[in-house]
Amino acid sequence: MNWEVVIGLETHAQLTTASKIFSGASTRFGASPNTQVSAIDLAMPGTLPVLNKGAVERAIRFGLAVGGTIAPLSAFERKNYFYPDLPKGYQISQYVQPVVTGGGLAIVVGDKDGFVPLTRAHLEEDAGKLLHDAVAGRSGVDLNRAGTPLLEIVTEPAMRSAAEAVAYAKALHSLVRWIGICDGNMQEGSFRCDANVSVRRRGDPLGTRCEIKNLNSFRFLEKAIEFEVRRQVELIGDGGRVVQETRLFDPDRGETRPMRSKEDAQDYRYFPDPDLLPVAIAPQWIEEVRRSMPALPEALRRDFLGYGMSPYDAALLTESREKAEFFRASLAATKISQPVSLAHWVNGEMSALLNERNLDFAASPVAPRDFARLHDRVQDSTLSSKAAKEVLHAMTAGEGDPDAIIERKGLRQISDSGALEEAVREALAANPKLVEDYRAGKEKAFNALVGQVMKATKGKGNPQEVSRILRERLAS
Amino acid sequence: MLSLEEIHRLARLARLELSVAEADDMRAQINGILAMVDEMRAVDTTGVAPMSHPQEVTQRLREDRVTETDQRELFHSLAPEVEDGLYLVPKVIE
Numbered sequence: 001m002n003w004e005v006v007i008g009l010e011t012h013a014q015l016t017t018a019s020k021i022f023s024g025a026s027t028r029f030g031a032s033p034n035t036q037v038s039a040i041d042l043a044m045p046g047t048l049p050v051l052n053k054g055a056v057e058r059a060i061r062f063g064l065a066v067g068g069t070i071a072p073l074s075a076f077e078r079k080n081y082f083y084p085d086l087p088k089g090y091q092i093s094q095y096v097q098p099v100v101t102g103g104g105l106a107i108v109v110g111d112k113d114g115f116v117p118l119t120r121a122h123l124e125e126d127a128g129k130l131l132h133d134a135v136a137g138r139s140g141v142d143l144n145r146a147g148t149p150l151l152e153i154v155t156e157p158a159m160r161s162a163a164e165a166v167a168y169a170k171a172l173h174s175l176v177r178w179i180g181i182c183d184g185n186m187q188e189g190s191f192r193c194d195a196n197v198s199v200r201r202r203g204d205p206l207g208t209r210c211e212i213k214n215l216n217s218f219r220f221l222e223k224a225i226e227f228e229v230r231r232q233v234e235l236i237g238d239g240g241r242v243v244q245e246t247r248l249f250d251p252d253r254g255e256t257r258p259m260r261s262k263e264d265a266q267d268y269r270y271f272p273d274p275d276l277l278p279v280a281i282a283p284q285w286i287e288e289v290r291r292s293m294p295a296l297p298e299a300l301r302r303d304f305l306g307y308g309m310s311p312y313d314a315a316l317l318t319e320s321r322e323k324a325e326f327f328r329a330s331l332a333a334t335k336i337s338q339p340v341s342l343a344h345w346v347n348g349e350m351s352a353l354l355n356e357r358n359l360d361f362a363a364s365p366v367a368p369r370d371f372a373r374l375h376d377r378v379q380d381s382t383l384s385s386k387a388a389k390e391v392l393h394a395m396t397a398g399e400g401d402p403d404a405i406i407e408r409k410g411l412r413q414i415s416d417s418g419a420l421e422e423a424v425r426e427a428l429a430a431n432p433k434l435v436e437d438y439r440a441g442k443e444k445a446f447n448a449l450v451g452q453v454m455k456a457t458k459g460k461g462n463p464q465e466v467s468r469i470l471r472e473r474l475a476s
Numbered sequence: 477m478l479s480l481e482e483i484h485r486l487a488r489l490a491r492l493e494l495s496v497a498e499a500d501d502m503r504a505q506i507n508g509i510l511a512m513v514d515e516m517r518a519v520d521t522t523g524v525a526p527m528s529h530p531q532e533v534t535q536r537l538r539e540d541r542v543t544e545t546d547q548r549e550l551f552h553s554l555a556p557e558v559e560d561g562l563y564l565v566p567k568v569i570e
Contacts (some may be wrong), residue, residue: 017540034551038544042551054540077527082491083567097528131562139569140562172519244502267489272528280534413530 008157013182014190021149022049033142042089055149058181068103076325085128098122162225224249307339323362336379374402387411427452
């Protein structure tokens with residue numbers, strides 16, 4: 001049977017504002033319970049919400065980054081339900097008139113380019129947190145998170161595999177950090193995904209979907225979707241029917257299970273919040289935000305591809321703004337411009353060294369200017385790549401600029417043909433057996449001879465030069 | 477017009493407990509309101525843009541600054557049950 005998988009994602013990105021969306025309480029993570037809660041967050045009688053300009057500004061930034069439409073007039077509504085983490089008995093959200101509609105994200109799955117269209121992105125407030133194990137027999141309520149601004153980003157049901165969904169989630173995660181609207185910290189819940197999954201026989205109308213909650217890592221997202229697809233296909237294959245429901249992913253068992261029964265299906269009774277007037281977003285404001293935007297990852301990725309590097313390297317470089325900026329700054333500082341090789345060095349050795357130290361490119365101990373100089377030394381044959389790695393390690397450890405390290409450690413490659421010819425002559429004289437083997441057609445013997453010369457030069461001989469001179473001598 | 481069953485469903489969503497007499501009374505009142513809504517619906521609104529607020533004014537925005545201080549002790553003094561900085565409620569697990 002030929003099944004088609006249909007996936008849509010809803011992502012809650014916590015915005016990087018200092019204060020909450022409707023009150024002046026702090027949004028800092030990790031404070032002692034209920035110490036960052038104002039009377040507004042507690043729903044005290046007589047309080048009124050006042051919208052945070054910073055939250056709206058971040059929503060505009062997102063809308064511009066995905067090429068969406070920013071609503072000139074946008075409204076807030078009440079989503080009504082009762083739960084102890086929601087003191088007002090309703091969540092202030094947007095329903096009919098969200099700040100952003102449309103737009104989309106470019107994704108790369110393997111070496112295939114794709115595009116995921118967005119339905120909307122709207123502002124809303126987060127709920128508090130319930131702690132079930134803190135006090136025996138009771139649930140504890142911490143409202144520090146209540147009222148934290150969220151941007152809920154909703155895709156069209158456009159993805160066809162778990163791999164595509166993960167590629168989209170990663171692209172979105174990178175973008176929200178890139179434009180500085182969300183710190184992307186998934187452990188702290190700053191970036192959470194819900195997946196809507198359905199299956200259908202190819203050509204059929206959309207099947208009944210299930211919504212999977214609690215997906216706070218890319219791996220869980222992938223596992224949950226894969227499990228859910230298998231479950232639905234088996235269910236329909238056995239003559240059953242998928243019931244529309246909310247399911248929870250259990251990472252320990254690697255399975256999804258129903259979260260609430262059908263009788264409890266939510267009826268949120270949305271209506272416009274009379275406490276909040278419509279929000280006007282003037283074209284001048286949008287222009288102001290547009291001018292403050294950084295170059296976007298997709299545009300940089302295309303620039304990088306234009307340098308002739310592989311899609312893989314271009315995608316890796318644009319994983320984070322800091323890494324892309326590091327590359328751009330290094331490239332601008334090189335005297336010998338070899339972007340493809342430079343990309344390899346940034347994605348390879350430099351990334352590995354930072355990973356080892358748990359640093360990102362923003363905190364790199366190696367400045368792009370010094371990195372560029374090191375790369376120039378490889379390009380002008382001063383250093384072998386092996387020696388260059390050694391120099392980079394020393395630079396990362398704070399041992400100074402590349403040229404000083406090269407001199408101090410005596411790593412300069414010998415490209416001077418006089419010195420190399422001498423070493424070659426000695427190696428040939430000392431290894432008549434290898435010479436004989438080579439002349440008898442054994443190519444291995446040639447590599448062994450190169451090895452002898454490299455050994456004699458303490459690894460500092462320029463291997464290309466050594467090979468060239470050897471071939472010349474052996475041919476004469 | 478709402479049925480008695482729908483009144484009970486609404487009451488449950490609103491977490492209200494209604495006696496039989498109250499449910500009847502509520503049903504009559506809500507149906508009265510709905511009848512007025514029906515009357516308004518009869519007005520031709522072709523070409524009128526829906527509005528989310530009756531006044532032609534827009535929201536004033538607040539600068540993103542932390543202006544609130546910790547008032548946990550004060551707020552906790554109003555709560556029926558607190559422990560370790562948490563408000564306590566009957567155990568709820570979905």
